[in-house]
Amino acid sequence: MQTAAVKGVDTKVLDKITEKYRNKPGALLGILEESQGMHPHKYLPSETLEYIAEKTGTPLSSVYSVVTFYAFFSLKPQGEHSIVVCRGTACHTRRSKFLLESLESMLGISEDDLKEGEKIFLTTKDNKYTVKTVACFGQCALAPVVEIDGVIHSHMTVDKLRREIGKLNKFGGRGK
Numbered sequence: 001m002q003t004a005a006v007k008g009v010d011t012k013v014l015d016k017i018t019e020k021y022r023n024k025p026g027a028l029l030g031i032l033e034e035s036q037g038m039h040p041h042k043y044l045p046s047e048t049l050e051y052i053a054e055k056t057g058t059p060l061s062s063v064y065s066v067v068t069f070y071a072f073f074s075l076k077p078q079g080e081h082s083i084v085v086c087r088g089t090a091c092h093t094r095r096s097k098f099l100l101e102s103l104e105s106m107l108g109i110s111e112d113d114l115k116e117g118e119k120i121f122l123t124t125k126d127n128k129y130t131v132k133t134v135a136c137f138g139q140c141a142l143a144p145v146v147e148i149d150g151v152i153h154s155h156m157t158v159d160k161l162r163r164e165i166g167k168l169n170k171f172g173g174r175g176k
C-alpha cells in the first residue's frame with residue numbers, strides 16, 4: 001500500500017478521490033478539481049498528475065491537455081483565492097484591462113506586474129490571492145468575464161469586482 005505524500009497531497013487522498021469517481025462521466029475533470037482543491041497551495045504538481053494518470057489509466061498527455069485547457073486548473077502554487085480575468089477580444093473591448101488594473105489598488109499588486117501583452121500569473125505577498133489572465137472563457141456574450149474561485153461572473157464591473165473581493169476578505173472561505 002502506498003502512503004507517501006505527493007507534494008502535499010497524500011496518495012491515500014488521491015486514491016479516495018479516484019475511487020469516488022470510478023466509472024462516472026466526467027471523472028477526470030472531477031478528480032483533477034478535487035485534487036487541486038485538496039492541495040494546500042491549490043495546484044496540481046506534476047507528481048500528482050502522473051499519479052492520477054496511472055490510477056485512471058489515462059495517458060499523461062491527455063491529463064495535461066485537460067489541465068492546460070481549463071483556466072481553473074493550475075500547474076503553479078496559488079494563493080487562497082484565484083481571480084482570472086479574461087483578456088480575449090470581446091472582453092478587451094468591454095474594458096477587461098481596466099478591471100485588471102483596478103485589482104492593482106484592490107489587492108496591492110504593483111503596476112509592473114500587470115504589463116500588457118504578457119500572460120499574467122501573480123500571487124499577492126500575503127498569499128491570499130492569485131490573479132491570472134486567460135485568452136477566452138468561451139463565454140464572449142457575457143463579456144467582460146471574470147472567474148473567481150472557479151465561478152464565472154458575467155458583465156463584470158469594477159464595483160462588482162470590489163464587492164466580490166470584499167466578500168472574500170470578510171468571509172475568507174473558498175467559494176464554489
Ligand code: FES
Pocket residue numbers: 086087088089090091092135136137138139140141143144145
Ligand atoms: S473574450 Fe472573454 S469570454 Fe471570450
